[in-house]
Amino acid sequence: MISYLILSAIIGLVVGALARLALPGRDPMGLFATMLVGLAGSLTASVVYAALFHRNGGGFLLSVLFSTAIVYLIRRSRGGSLTHPGRREGAWR
Secondary structure: OHHHHHHHHHHHHHHHHHHHHHOOOOOOOOHHHHHHHHHHHHHHHHHHHHHHHOOOOOOHHHHHHHHHHHHHHHHHHOOOOOOOOOOOOOOOO
16 A cells, blocks of 8 residues: 555656646746646546546546646646746745
């Protein structure tokens, strides 16, 4: 069970990092937030894949795609755009 959790965390970190690299600009996220984005994207991809095709798994590419969409939604919630991540709270212009 411990090895499954560690492996899931590492895969989530890799998927989240690739999702952050897919969008131009810097994202003010730490390692833990990147890992959570990757895990959420992987879970969402597998649920959508199972609902559409009635099979298990979503694939690595679909996980990165869904994680990229989550990173984009996080950017939009912070007031950013596709190429500009937005202004941090309390930061100078």
